[in-house]
Amino acid sequence: MNIGEVAIKSGLPAKTIRYYEDIGLIRPDRHDNGYRLFRQTHLHQLMFVARARSLGFSIDDCRVLLALYDDDSRASAQVKALAQDHLAQIDAKIAGLRAMRDTLADLVDACHGDSRPDCPILKDLAAKHHG
Amino acid sequence: MNIGEVAIKSGLPAKTIRYYEDIGLIRPDRHDNGYRLFRQTHLHQLMFVARARSLGFSIDDCRVLLALYDDDSRASAQVKALAQDHLAQIDAKIAGLRAMRDTLADLVDACHGDSRPDCPILKDLAAKHHG
DNA sequence: ATAGGCATTCCAGTTACTGGAAGCTCAACC
DNA sequence: GGTTGAGCTTCCAGTAACTGGAATGCCTAT
Structure with a gap:
Protein backbone atom coordinates (compact mmCIF):
# COMPACT_ATOMS: atom_id res chain seq x y z
CA MET A 1 0.00 0.00 0.00
CA ARG A 74 4.21 -9.04 28.69
CA ALA A 75 2.42 -8.84 32.02
CA SER A 76 -0.98 -7.20 31.75
CA ALA A 77 -0.06 -5.40 34.97
CA GLN A 78 2.35 -3.22 32.99
CA VAL A 79 -0.36 -2.17 30.61
CA LYS A 80 -2.81 -1.57 33.41
CA ALA A 81 -0.32 0.56 35.33
CA LEU A 82 0.30 2.72 32.29
CA ALA A 83 -3.40 3.13 31.68
CA GLN A 84 -4.11 3.92 35.32
CA ASP A 85 -1.44 6.58 35.33
CA HIS A 86 -2.94 8.10 32.27
CA LEU A 87 -6.41 7.89 33.75
CA ALA A 88 -5.21 9.76 36.83
CA GLN A 89 -3.80 12.50 34.64
CA ILE A 90 -7.05 12.82 32.76
CA ASP A 91 -8.95 13.00 36.03
CA ALA A 92 -6.65 15.74 37.25
CA LYS A 93 -7.10 17.67 34.05
CA ILE A 94 -10.86 17.33 34.23
CA ALA A 95 -10.85 18.52 37.82
CA GLY A 96 -8.79 21.55 36.86
CA LEU A 97 -11.05 22.37 33.97
CA ARG A 98 -14.15 21.98 36.08
CA ALA A 99 -12.83 24.42 38.64
CA MET A 100 -12.10 26.88 35.83
CA ARG A 101 -15.48 26.29 34.32
CA ASP A 102 -17.37 26.90 37.55
CA THR A 103 -15.58 30.14 38.31
CA LEU A 104 -16.00 31.32 34.77
CA ALA A 105 -19.66 30.38 34.64
CA ASP A 106 -20.30 32.39 37.81
CA LEU A 107 -18.60 35.40 36.29
CA VAL A 108 -20.50 35.10 33.04
CA ASP A 109 -23.76 34.85 34.96
CA ALA A 110 -22.91 37.92 36.98
CA CYS A 111 -22.18 40.01 33.89
CA HIS A 112 -25.23 41.74 32.49
CA GLY A 113 -23.63 41.93 29.07
CA ASP A 114 -25.08 45.14 27.73
CA SER A 115 -23.66 48.36 26.39
CA ARG A 116 -22.54 49.68 29.77
CA PRO A 117 -18.89 49.37 30.77
CA ASP A 118 -19.42 47.96 34.25
CA CYS A 119 -18.30 44.34 34.20
CA PRO A 120 -17.88 41.80 37.03
CA ILE A 121 -15.63 39.67 34.84
CA LEU A 122 -13.04 42.41 34.41
CA LYS A 123 -13.44 43.30 38.07
CA ASP A 124 -12.56 39.77 39.04
CA LEU A 125 -9.53 39.68 36.78
CA ALA A 126 -8.29 42.96 38.20
CA ALA A 127 -8.85 41.95 41.82
CA LYS A 128 -5.92 40.74 43.84
CA HIS A 129 -5.99 36.99 44.08
CA HIS A 130 -3.33 36.40 46.64
CA GLY A 131 -2.51 33.00 48.11
CA MET B 1 10.61 47.44 40.90
CA ARG B 74 -16.18 49.31 26.58
CA ALA B 75 -19.49 47.47 26.51
CA SER B 76 -19.64 44.66 29.04
CA ALA B 77 -21.30 42.64 26.28
CA GLN B 78 -17.92 42.36 24.55
CA VAL B 79 -16.32 40.91 27.64
CA LYS B 80 -19.21 38.57 28.25
CA ALA B 81 -19.13 37.31 24.67
CA LEU B 82 -15.44 36.53 24.95
CA ALA B 83 -15.94 34.74 28.24
CA GLN B 84 -18.90 32.78 26.94
CA ASP B 85 -16.92 31.64 23.95
CA HIS B 86 -14.16 30.50 26.19
CA LEU B 87 -16.61 28.79 28.50
CA ALA B 88 -18.03 26.86 25.56
CA GLN B 89 -14.55 25.71 24.61
CA ILE B 90 -13.87 24.54 28.12
CA ASP B 91 -17.15 22.66 28.17
CA ALA B 92 -16.27 20.98 24.90
CA LYS B 93 -12.87 20.00 26.23
CA ILE B 94 -14.38 18.61 29.41
CA ALA B 95 -16.89 16.59 27.40
CA GLY B 96 -14.11 15.14 25.27
CA LEU B 97 -12.03 14.27 28.28
CA ARG B 98 -14.98 12.69 30.04
CA ALA B 99 -15.66 10.45 27.08
CA MET B 100 -12.00 9.42 27.08
CA ARG B 101 -12.06 8.91 30.78
CA ASP B 102 -15.12 6.69 30.74
CA THR B 103 -13.78 4.44 27.99
CA LEU B 104 -10.42 4.23 29.64
CA ALA B 105 -11.90 3.50 33.05
CA ASP B 106 -13.89 0.64 31.58
CA LEU B 107 -10.77 -0.81 30.04
CA VAL B 108 -8.77 -0.45 33.22
CA ASP B 109 -11.53 -2.16 35.15
CA ALA B 110 -11.63 -5.00 32.67
CA CYS B 111 -7.89 -5.64 32.91
CA HIS B 112 -6.96 -8.05 35.68
CA GLY B 113 -3.47 -6.56 35.85
CA ASP B 114 -1.42 -9.57 36.82
CA SER B 115 1.57 -11.37 35.36
CA ARG B 116 -0.36 -12.97 32.50
CA PRO B 117 -0.17 -11.41 29.04
CA ASP B 118 -3.88 -11.43 28.28
CA CYS B 119 -5.05 -7.80 28.32
CA PRO B 120 -8.38 -6.20 27.36
CA ILE B 121 -6.74 -2.80 27.04
CA LEU B 122 -4.38 -3.94 24.31
CA LYS B 123 -7.20 -5.90 22.72
CA ASP B 124 -9.27 -2.76 22.48
CA LEU B 125 -6.43 -0.76 21.00
CA ALA B 126 -5.80 -3.43 18.41
CA ALA B 127 -9.46 -3.83 17.49
CA LYS B 128 -10.76 -2.12 14.39
CA HIS B 129 -12.57 1.04 15.35
CA HIS B 130 -14.10 1.96 12.02
CA GLY B 131 -16.50 4.79 11.56
C1' DA C 1 39.35 42.83 44.45
C1' DT C 2 36.32 39.44 44.63
C1' DA C 3 32.26 36.79 45.66
C1' DG C 4 27.23 36.41 45.51
C1' DG C 5 23.04 37.31 43.73
C1' DC C 6 20.42 39.44 40.48
C1' DA C 7 19.95 41.09 35.92
C1' DT C 8 20.60 40.83 30.67
C1' DT C 9 20.38 38.47 25.86
C1' DC C 10 20.10 34.65 22.84
C1' DC C 11 19.50 29.85 21.49
C1' DA C 12 17.32 25.57 21.83
C1' DG C 13 13.80 22.36 23.32
C1' DT C 14 9.09 21.02 24.55
C1' DT C 15 4.11 18.32 22.02
C1' DA C 16 2.20 16.63 18.08
C1' DC C 17 1.48 17.88 14.40
C1' DT C 18 0.31 21.13 10.06
C1' DG C 19 1.11 24.07 5.94
C1' DG C 20 3.63 25.03 2.08
C1' DA C 21 7.26 24.96 -1.51
C1' DA C 22 10.00 22.58 -4.92
C1' DG C 23 10.45 18.62 -7.29
C1' DC C 24 9.96 13.44 -8.70
C1' DT C 25 6.74 9.44 -10.33
C1' DC C 26 3.09 7.29 -12.37
C1' DA C 27 -1.08 6.45 -15.11
C1' DA C 28 -3.88 8.21 -18.57
C1' DC C 29 -5.16 10.66 -22.57
C1' DC C 30 -4.43 12.86 -27.25
C1' DG D 1 5.70 10.98 -27.56
C1' DG D 2 4.24 14.76 -24.92
C1' DT D 3 1.54 16.52 -21.45
C1' DT D 4 -1.53 16.83 -17.77
C1' DG D 5 -2.87 15.71 -13.03
C1' DA D 6 -2.78 13.20 -8.96
C1' DG D 7 0.08 11.37 -5.70
C1' DC D 8 4.48 10.89 -3.81
C1' DT D 9 9.10 12.78 -1.97
C1' DT D 10 11.99 15.98 1.16
C1' DC D 11 12.79 19.99 3.79
C1' DC D 12 11.69 24.27 6.27
C1' DA D 13 8.85 26.88 9.16
C1' DG D 14 5.13 27.73 12.30
C1' DT D 15 1.88 26.61 16.04
C1' DA D 16 1.09 27.80 22.14
C1' DA D 17 3.20 29.24 25.92
C1' DC D 18 6.61 28.81 28.00
C1' DT D 19 11.23 26.65 30.12
C1' DG D 20 16.19 25.59 30.60
C1' DG D 21 20.71 26.84 30.00
C1' DA D 22 24.88 29.43 28.55
C1' DA D 23 27.54 33.49 28.45
C1' DT D 24 27.84 37.83 30.26
C1' DG D 25 26.97 42.29 32.86
C1' DC D 26 25.66 44.90 37.18
C1' DC D 27 25.45 45.87 42.17
C1' DT D 28 26.44 45.33 46.94
C1' DA D 29 29.29 43.96 50.55
C1' DT D 30 33.32 42.21 52.64
Whole structure:
Protein backbone atom coordinates (compact mmCIF):
# COMPACT_ATOMS: atom_id res chain seq x y z
CA MET A 1 0.00 0.00 0.00
CA ASN A 2 1.06 3.58 -0.63
CA ILE A 3 0.66 6.23 2.00
CA GLY A 4 -2.63 7.53 0.59
CA GLU A 5 -4.30 4.20 1.03
CA VAL A 6 -3.19 3.65 4.63
CA ALA A 7 -4.15 7.23 5.35
CA ILE A 8 -7.71 6.45 4.32
CA LYS A 9 -7.79 3.08 6.04
CA SER A 10 -6.29 4.34 9.29
CA GLY A 11 -8.08 7.66 9.29
CA LEU A 12 -4.77 9.45 9.84
CA PRO A 13 -3.54 12.24 7.55
CA ALA A 14 -0.61 11.25 5.34
CA LYS A 15 1.37 14.07 6.94
CA THR A 16 0.89 12.52 10.34
CA ILE A 17 1.96 9.10 9.12
CA ARG A 18 5.16 10.57 7.68
CA TYR A 19 5.71 12.31 10.98
CA TYR A 20 5.27 9.01 12.82
CA GLU A 21 7.97 7.53 10.65
CA ASP A 22 10.23 10.53 11.28
CA ILE A 23 10.07 9.99 15.02
CA GLY A 24 10.53 6.25 14.65
CA LEU A 25 7.08 5.19 15.75
CA ILE A 26 6.55 3.08 12.63
CA ARG A 27 9.01 1.77 10.06
CA PRO A 28 7.40 1.19 6.69
CA ASP A 29 9.42 -0.38 3.88
CA ARG A 30 10.25 1.42 0.64
CA HIS A 31 9.50 0.76 -3.00
CA ASP A 32 12.37 1.06 -5.46
CA ASN A 33 11.04 4.47 -6.49
CA GLY A 34 11.34 5.80 -2.96
CA TYR A 35 7.65 5.59 -2.12
CA ARG A 36 6.80 4.19 1.28
CA LEU A 37 5.50 0.64 1.21
CA PHE A 38 3.05 -0.20 3.96
CA ARG A 39 2.14 -3.77 4.82
CA GLN A 40 -0.75 -5.04 6.90
CA THR A 41 1.28 -4.92 10.11
CA HIS A 42 2.09 -1.27 9.48
CA LEU A 43 -1.57 -0.51 8.97
CA HIS A 44 -2.44 -2.35 12.16
CA GLN A 45 0.16 -0.37 14.06
CA LEU A 46 -1.21 2.87 12.70
CA MET A 47 -4.75 1.96 13.67
CA PHE A 48 -3.52 0.94 17.09
CA VAL A 49 -1.78 4.29 17.51
CA ALA A 50 -4.78 6.21 16.22
CA ARG A 51 -6.99 4.54 18.79
CA ALA A 52 -4.50 5.06 21.61
CA ARG A 53 -4.14 8.73 20.67
CA SER A 54 -7.90 9.12 20.65
CA LEU A 55 -7.84 7.90 24.25
CA GLY A 56 -5.34 10.62 25.03
CA PHE A 57 -2.18 8.54 25.30
CA SER A 58 0.98 10.45 24.43
CA ILE A 59 3.23 9.40 21.59
CA ASP A 60 5.70 8.03 24.11
CA ASP A 61 2.93 6.03 25.72
CA CYS A 62 2.11 4.71 22.26
CA ARG A 63 5.68 3.54 21.82
CA VAL A 64 5.46 1.59 25.05
CA LEU A 65 2.02 0.24 24.27
CA LEU A 66 3.13 -0.92 20.82
CA ALA A 67 6.13 -2.64 22.36
CA LEU A 68 3.95 -4.32 24.95
CA TYR A 69 1.53 -5.38 22.26
CA ASP A 70 4.40 -6.93 20.36
CA ASP A 71 5.73 -8.71 23.40
CA ASP A 72 3.86 -11.96 23.93
CA SER A 73 5.40 -12.38 27.34
CA ARG A 74 4.21 -9.04 28.69
CA ALA A 75 2.42 -8.84 32.02
CA SER A 76 -0.98 -7.20 31.75
CA ALA A 77 -0.06 -5.40 34.97
CA GLN A 78 2.35 -3.22 32.99
CA VAL A 79 -0.36 -2.17 30.61
CA LYS A 80 -2.81 -1.57 33.41
CA ALA A 81 -0.32 0.56 35.33
CA LEU A 82 0.30 2.72 32.29
CA ALA A 83 -3.40 3.13 31.68
CA GLN A 84 -4.11 3.92 35.32
CA ASP A 85 -1.44 6.58 35.33
CA HIS A 86 -2.94 8.10 32.27
CA LEU A 87 -6.41 7.89 33.75
CA ALA A 88 -5.21 9.76 36.83
CA GLN A 89 -3.80 12.50 34.64
CA ILE A 90 -7.05 12.82 32.76
CA ASP A 91 -8.95 13.00 36.03
CA ALA A 92 -6.65 15.74 37.25
CA LYS A 93 -7.10 17.67 34.05
CA ILE A 94 -10.86 17.33 34.23
CA ALA A 95 -10.85 18.52 37.82
CA GLY A 96 -8.79 21.55 36.86
CA LEU A 97 -11.05 22.37 33.97
CA ARG A 98 -14.15 21.98 36.08
CA ALA A 99 -12.83 24.42 38.64
CA MET A 100 -12.10 26.88 35.83
CA ARG A 101 -15.48 26.29 34.32
CA ASP A 102 -17.37 26.90 37.55
CA THR A 103 -15.58 30.14 38.31
CA LEU A 104 -16.00 31.32 34.77
CA ALA A 105 -19.66 30.38 34.64
CA ASP A 106 -20.30 32.39 37.81
CA LEU A 107 -18.60 35.40 36.29
CA VAL A 108 -20.50 35.10 33.04
CA ASP A 109 -23.76 34.85 34.96
CA ALA A 110 -22.91 37.92 36.98
CA CYS A 111 -22.18 40.01 33.89
CA HIS A 112 -25.23 41.74 32.49
CA GLY A 113 -23.63 41.93 29.07
CA ASP A 114 -25.08 45.14 27.73
CA SER A 115 -23.66 48.36 26.39
CA ARG A 116 -22.54 49.68 29.77
CA PRO A 117 -18.89 49.37 30.77
CA ASP A 118 -19.42 47.96 34.25
CA CYS A 119 -18.30 44.34 34.20
CA PRO A 120 -17.88 41.80 37.03
CA ILE A 121 -15.63 39.67 34.84
CA LEU A 122 -13.04 42.41 34.41
CA LYS A 123 -13.44 43.30 38.07
CA ASP A 124 -12.56 39.77 39.04
CA LEU A 125 -9.53 39.68 36.78
CA ALA A 126 -8.29 42.96 38.20
CA ALA A 127 -8.85 41.95 41.82
CA LYS A 128 -5.92 40.74 43.84
CA HIS A 129 -5.99 36.99 44.08
CA HIS A 130 -3.33 36.40 46.64
CA GLY A 131 -2.51 33.00 48.11
CA MET B 1 10.61 47.44 40.90
CA ASN B 2 13.00 44.99 39.30
CA ILE B 3 11.79 41.83 37.69
CA GLY B 4 12.47 39.68 40.74
CA GLU B 5 10.13 41.71 42.86
CA VAL B 6 7.23 41.69 40.40
CA ALA B 7 7.82 38.00 39.89
CA ILE B 8 7.20 37.41 43.58
CA LYS B 9 4.30 39.83 43.78
CA SER B 10 2.58 38.51 40.67
CA GLY B 11 3.40 34.88 41.25
CA LEU B 12 4.77 34.62 37.71
CA PRO B 13 8.30 33.36 36.96
CA ALA B 14 10.68 36.07 35.80
CA LYS B 15 11.18 34.07 32.60
CA THR B 16 7.49 34.28 31.87
CA ILE B 17 7.41 38.01 32.48
CA ARG B 18 10.29 38.51 30.05
CA TYR B 19 8.43 36.36 27.58
CA TYR B 20 5.33 38.51 28.00
CA GLU B 21 7.40 41.53 27.15
CA ASP B 22 8.87 39.74 24.13
CA ILE B 23 5.45 39.14 22.69
CA GLY B 24 4.31 42.66 23.49
CA LEU B 25 1.81 41.80 26.20
CA ILE B 26 3.38 44.23 28.66
CA ARG B 27 5.79 47.10 28.14
CA PRO B 28 7.87 47.80 31.23
CA ASP B 29 10.23 50.80 31.27
CA ARG B 30 13.99 50.48 31.57
CA HIS B 31 16.56 51.68 34.07
CA ASP B 32 19.69 53.28 32.70
CA ASN B 33 21.58 50.08 33.37
CA GLY B 34 19.27 48.08 31.11
CA TYR B 35 17.26 46.48 33.90
CA ARG B 36 13.51 46.42 33.41
CA LEU B 37 11.63 48.94 35.53
CA PHE B 38 8.15 47.87 36.55
CA ARG B 39 5.61 50.33 37.91
CA GLN B 40 2.37 49.61 39.72
CA THR B 41 0.38 49.52 36.49
CA HIS B 42 2.72 46.90 35.08
CA LEU B 43 2.30 44.82 38.20
CA HIS B 44 -1.47 45.16 37.96
CA GLN B 45 -1.39 44.07 34.33
CA LEU B 46 0.70 41.04 35.22
CA MET B 47 -1.65 40.03 38.01
CA PHE B 48 -4.57 40.52 35.65
CA VAL B 49 -2.94 38.28 33.08
CA ALA B 50 -2.00 35.69 35.67
CA ARG B 51 -5.60 35.48 36.79
CA ALA B 52 -6.95 35.33 33.24
CA ARG B 53 -4.46 32.59 32.35
CA SER B 54 -5.49 30.64 35.43
CA LEU B 55 -9.04 30.74 34.06
CA GLY B 56 -7.73 29.27 30.82
CA PHE B 57 -7.83 32.36 28.62
CA SER B 58 -5.26 32.32 25.84
CA ILE B 59 -2.57 34.95 25.55
CA ASP B 60 -4.48 36.52 22.68
CA ASP B 61 -7.60 36.61 24.82
CA CYS B 62 -5.52 38.32 27.47
CA ARG B 63 -4.50 40.99 25.00
CA VAL B 64 -8.12 41.71 24.23
CA LEU B 65 -9.14 41.60 27.88
CA LEU B 66 -6.38 44.00 28.85
CA ALA B 67 -7.45 46.36 26.10
CA LEU B 68 -11.07 46.17 27.22
CA TYR B 69 -10.03 46.75 30.79
CA ASP B 70 -8.16 49.85 29.68
CA ASP B 71 -11.08 51.12 27.66
CA ASP B 72 -13.52 52.96 29.90
CA SER B 73 -16.08 53.09 27.14
CA ARG B 74 -16.18 49.31 26.58
CA ALA B 75 -19.49 47.47 26.51
CA SER B 76 -19.64 44.66 29.04
CA ALA B 77 -21.30 42.64 26.28
CA GLN B 78 -17.92 42.36 24.55
CA VAL B 79 -16.32 40.91 27.64
CA LYS B 80 -19.21 38.57 28.25
CA ALA B 81 -19.13 37.31 24.67
CA LEU B 82 -15.44 36.53 24.95
CA ALA B 83 -15.94 34.74 28.24
CA GLN B 84 -18.90 32.78 26.94
CA ASP B 85 -16.92 31.64 23.95
CA HIS B 86 -14.16 30.50 26.19
CA LEU B 87 -16.61 28.79 28.50
CA ALA B 88 -18.03 26.86 25.56
CA GLN B 89 -14.55 25.71 24.61
CA ILE B 90 -13.87 24.54 28.12
CA ASP B 91 -17.15 22.66 28.17
CA ALA B 92 -16.27 20.98 24.90
CA LYS B 93 -12.87 20.00 26.23
CA ILE B 94 -14.38 18.61 29.41
CA ALA B 95 -16.89 16.59 27.40
CA GLY B 96 -14.11 15.14 25.27
CA LEU B 97 -12.03 14.27 28.28
CA ARG B 98 -14.98 12.69 30.04
CA ALA B 99 -15.66 10.45 27.08
CA MET B 100 -12.00 9.42 27.08
CA ARG B 101 -12.06 8.91 30.78
CA ASP B 102 -15.12 6.69 30.74
CA THR B 103 -13.78 4.44 27.99
CA LEU B 104 -10.42 4.23 29.64
CA ALA B 105 -11.90 3.50 33.05
CA ASP B 106 -13.89 0.64 31.58
CA LEU B 107 -10.77 -0.81 30.04
CA VAL B 108 -8.77 -0.45 33.22
CA ASP B 109 -11.53 -2.16 35.15
CA ALA B 110 -11.63 -5.00 32.67
CA CYS B 111 -7.89 -5.64 32.91
CA HIS B 112 -6.96 -8.05 35.68
CA GLY B 113 -3.47 -6.56 35.85
CA ASP B 114 -1.42 -9.57 36.82
CA SER B 115 1.57 -11.37 35.36
CA ARG B 116 -0.36 -12.97 32.50
CA PRO B 117 -0.17 -11.41 29.04
CA ASP B 118 -3.88 -11.43 28.28
CA CYS B 119 -5.05 -7.80 28.32
CA PRO B 120 -8.38 -6.20 27.36
CA ILE B 121 -6.74 -2.80 27.04
CA LEU B 122 -4.38 -3.94 24.31
CA LYS B 123 -7.20 -5.90 22.72
CA ASP B 124 -9.27 -2.76 22.48
CA LEU B 125 -6.43 -0.76 21.00
CA ALA B 126 -5.80 -3.43 18.41
CA ALA B 127 -9.46 -3.83 17.49
CA LYS B 128 -10.76 -2.12 14.39
CA HIS B 129 -12.57 1.04 15.35
CA HIS B 130 -14.10 1.96 12.02
CA GLY B 131 -16.50 4.79 11.56
C1' DA C 1 39.35 42.83 44.45
C1' DT C 2 36.32 39.44 44.63
C1' DA C 3 32.26 36.79 45.66
C1' DG C 4 27.23 36.41 45.51
C1' DG C 5 23.04 37.31 43.73
C1' DC C 6 20.42 39.44 40.48
C1' DA C 7 19.95 41.09 35.92
C1' DT C 8 20.60 40.83 30.67
C1' DT C 9 20.38 38.47 25.86
C1' DC C 10 20.10 34.65 22.84
C1' DC C 11 19.50 29.85 21.49
C1' DA C 12 17.32 25.57 21.83
C1' DG C 13 13.80 22.36 23.32
C1' DT C 14 9.09 21.02 24.55
C1' DT C 15 4.11 18.32 22.02
C1' DA C 16 2.20 16.63 18.08
C1' DC C 17 1.48 17.88 14.40
C1' DT C 18 0.31 21.13 10.06
C1' DG C 19 1.11 24.07 5.94
C1' DG C 20 3.63 25.03 2.08
C1' DA C 21 7.26 24.96 -1.51
C1' DA C 22 10.00 22.58 -4.92
C1' DG C 23 10.45 18.62 -7.29
C1' DC C 24 9.96 13.44 -8.70
C1' DT C 25 6.74 9.44 -10.33
C1' DC C 26 3.09 7.29 -12.37
C1' DA C 27 -1.08 6.45 -15.11
C1' DA C 28 -3.88 8.21 -18.57
C1' DC C 29 -5.16 10.66 -22.57
C1' DC C 30 -4.43 12.86 -27.25
C1' DG D 1 5.70 10.98 -27.56
C1' DG D 2 4.24 14.76 -24.92
C1' DT D 3 1.54 16.52 -21.45
C1' DT D 4 -1.53 16.83 -17.77
C1' DG D 5 -2.87 15.71 -13.03
C1' DA D 6 -2.78 13.20 -8.96
C1' DG D 7 0.08 11.37 -5.70
C1' DC D 8 4.48 10.89 -3.81
C1' DT D 9 9.10 12.78 -1.97
C1' DT D 10 11.99 15.98 1.16
C1' DC D 11 12.79 19.99 3.79
C1' DC D 12 11.69 24.27 6.27
C1' DA D 13 8.85 26.88 9.16
C1' DG D 14 5.13 27.73 12.30
C1' DT D 15 1.88 26.61 16.04
C1' DA D 16 1.09 27.80 22.14
C1' DA D 17 3.20 29.24 25.92
C1' DC D 18 6.61 28.81 28.00
C1' DT D 19 11.23 26.65 30.12
C1' DG D 20 16.19 25.59 30.60
C1' DG D 21 20.71 26.84 30.00
C1' DA D 22 24.88 29.43 28.55
C1' DA D 23 27.54 33.49 28.45
C1' DT D 24 27.84 37.83 30.26
C1' DG D 25 26.97 42.29 32.86
C1' DC D 26 25.66 44.90 37.18
C1' DC D 27 25.45 45.87 42.17
C1' DT D 28 26.44 45.33 46.94
C1' DA D 29 29.29 43.96 50.55
C1' DT D 30 33.32 42.21 52.64
